[in-house]
Amino acid sequence: MPNPKSSDLLQGTLDILILKVVALEPVHGYAIAQRIRQISRDALEIQQGSLYPALYRLEERGLVEAEWRESDLGRMAKFYSVTKKGARQLEADRAQWERTATAIALVLQAAK
Numbered sequence: 001m002p003n004p005k006s007s008d009l010l011q012g013t014l015d016i017l018i019l020k021v022v023a024l025e026p027v028h029g030y031a032i033a034q035r036i037r038q039i040s041r042d043a044l045e046i047q048q049g050s051l052y053p054a055l056y057r058l059e060e061r062g063l064v065e066a067e068w069r070e071s072d073l074g075r076m077a078k079f080y081s082v083t084k085k086g087a088r089q090l091e092a093d094r095a096q097w098e099r100t101a102t103a104i105a106l107v108l109q110a111a112k
Contacts, residue, residue: 028077
């Protein structure tokens with residue numbers, strides 16, 4: 001079975017994944033995608049064409065803020081961190097995601 005790509009993810013799932021990674025520590029865009037891939041054990045691969053528009057959208061909504069800093073490689077990169085509003089949104093989305101995942105699991109486990 002092929003690994004799901006970002007286009008296969010449920011609507012809003014990319015935002016919660018990004019918020020979770022950014023809440024762990026300030027991080028630049030490429031590292032966000034790498035961290036999601038790493039944490040998901042290579043099951044989720046976020047393409048730049050999906051990641052950067054999502055980061056822009058989250059920044060516009062005030063859920064993340066960005067600051068230009070030097071990366072580990074010595075290059076300037078935009079580092080993202082979660083705002084207080086973003087932390088509240090992450091918790092609300094996480095709770096909703098868990099309710100949805102539980103409901104889906106119940107349906108999938110239903111006897112034939």
